[in-house]
Amino acid sequence: MIRAARPLDRLAGGALWVALAVVLLPLAGMVWLAVRHLPAVWLAPRGLWPAIRGSLSVVGVGLALAVPAGLCGGVWVAEVRQGFLARAVRLSAALLGGASGVVVGYAALFALVHGFGWGFGTAAGGLALAAVMLPQVVGATTEAVAAVPDALRDASLALGANRRTTVWRVVAPAAAPRILAGVLGAASLGIGETAALACTLGWTGVPSAAGSYLTRAVWSSVRRPESGAAALAVLLLVVLALRAAADRMGGRS
Amino acid sequence: MSRRLARAATCAVALGAASTPLVWMAIAGVLVWAARPSGLPRLGAVNPVAALGAFAGTCATAGIALVLAVPVGIGSALCLSDQHWGRAGAVLGFGVDALAGIPGVVFGLWGYQLLVPRFGGGDLLVAGLVLAAMVAPACASGCVRALSRVPVAVREQGRVLGFSQWQTLGGLIVPLAWRDMAAGVVLALGRAVGETVAVLMVGGGGVGPAGWRQPVTTAAALLLADVRLAAADPAGHAARALARLALLLFATTCVVRLAAIALQRTSAPDRAGAGGE
Incomplete structure (x- = not known):
């Protein structure tokens, strides 16, 4: 029989509720910020298009680089499990995942923008963003592949399939939804990245100028509140939509 | 073939x-x-004193954020891990997860628009509060994951033994999950250490932590604020001094991650899922 909740329990429950409310409070503030400037949001998108396009292109380049590499890394870690490469990938993904965007951006600025003379632009920005998103893809792929039950692998191997066929035909379809969720998570991480892009795309503060991007527009709203609020609304919408899609796709990444 | x-x-x-x-x-x-030593006299805008001050700022803001956010984050994780309210719980859980994934620049603007005017300017306290708002959901999200790894059977056992909901949580589930929870807290700390733009927007741009209501900067924020100087003289002294700061920050975040791995490794039932976030 379930014991009835005692006063102390009820107090503890109430305190935890308060904690949850406090944690969620900023989200309400952000939504309110975006909604308060709604008239400006409706007017501004025309001026915001270059920033949106800049963000999309740099995230696209970053994903094109990070997803294949991250898939290989995650599959290797989860399938091979032992050996030098698996350990190196696991460790470096964890370390790289903790690195601040500004550190990655500074390295890219020093090596790519100035060292190789690429200059500011989508190439350097995409590469820097790939380094930011790569650990996320590796981690999500590792978790997704590791979550496939070993019984499935054993069944495939028992039927005479070799290792490659097993990974390709049995494990991959089972893990695909969660991997896709991880890729969406990485995309939302990339679209919200500011510091790494500030170092590699230049510091155009005007959202309607070429070479602009969404997070820069939000950042520069300190000086341009209208376009900043519009950019905030767009960014919030994109990030929340990507999160929701990833959540629905299967498992939190 | x-x-x-x-x-x-x-x-x-x-x-x-x-x-x-x-x-x-x-x-x-x-x-x-x-960051290699040059042997040239330092003329750049970033001198070692400013860099050390900024690093002290990183420690101070991250410390404030941690002290404020960890109790609240763990509390809300405990609240969420209790799976009795179905759909509402899922929505709240999604809110916390989404908030953990919201970019730092949005937190920065939130602090700049809603907190800075109320506090009469950016300073250490506001920077700590904004970082706490960022760390708390990350902490909660990590702890929820840690708690969800505890088998459902443990919860059932508590029920069967006649424990109340919170007795089960405190007596059975948390002791099994605390290492993973601590790892989640350390990972959230890493986010506070590396955050750049939010601090730049609400910190007020001081040198180091001089007082609660004094402007403050952190290593990451100083790096981004002064990166233009490095761009102005790519082979010069500012670039080198900033690279040293970046190296220090990189090493710090790596140590934080290693601490999280060390906490996880001894407890995680699934070793393979240790990488990434």
Whole structure:
């Protein structure tokens, strides 16, 4: 029989509720910020298009680089499990995942923008963003592949399939939804990245100028509140939509 | 033919996998090379005192954020891990997860618009509050994951033994999950250490932590604020001084991550899922 909740329990429950409310409070503030400037949001998108396009292109380049590499890394870690490469990938993904965007951006600025003379632009920005998103893809792929039950692998191997066929035909379809969720998570991480892009795309503060991007527009709203609020609304919408899609796709990444 | 193809495919995957360590090594290598001692007198805008002050600012803001956010984050994780309210719980859980994934610049604007006017300017306290708002959901999200790894059977056992809901939580579930929870807290700390733009927007741009209501900067914020100086003289002193700061920050975040791994490794039932976030 379930014991009835005692006063102390009820107090503890109430305190935890308060904690949850406090944690969620900023989200309400952000939504309110975006909604308060709604008239400006409706007017501004025309001026915001270059920033949106800049963000999309740099995230696209970053994903094109990070997803294949991250898939290989995650599959290797989860399938091979032992050996030098698996350990190196696991460790470096964890370390790289903790690195601040500004550190990655500074390295890219020093090596790519100035060292190789690429200059500011989508190439350097995409590469820097790939380094930011790569650990996320590796981690999500590792978790997704590791979550496939070993019984499935054993069944495939028992039927005479070799290792490659097993990974390709049995494990991959089972893990695909969660991997896709991880890729969406990485995309939302990339679209919200500011510091790494500030170092590699230049510091155009005007959202309607070429070479602009969404997070820069939000950042520069300190000086341009209208376009900043519009950019905030767009960014919030994109990030929340990507999160929701990833959540629905299967498992939190 | 088929065997050769298989071997080629394996090699390709291994090459792709090797890119992650290579990227890490490339970043570390570039920073070390950029930070190499020059022997020239320092003329750049970033002198070692400012860099150390900024690093102290990182410690101060991250410390404030941690003290404020950890109790609240763990509390809300305990609240969420209790799965009695179905749909509402799922929505709240999604809210916390989403908030953990919201970019730092949005938190920065939130602080700049809603907190800074109320506090009469950016300072250490406001920067700590904004970082706390960022760390708390990350902390909660990590702790919820840690708690969800405890088998459902444990919860049932508590029920069967006649424990109340909170007795089960405190007496059975948390003791099993606390290492993973601590790892989640450390990972959230890493986010506070590395945050750049939010601090730049609400910190007020001081030198180091001089007082609660004094402007403050952090290593990451100083790096981004002064990166233009490095761009102005790519081979010059500012670039080198900033590279040293970047290297220090990189090393700090790596140590934080290693601490999280060390906490996880001894407890995680699934070793394979230790990488990434």
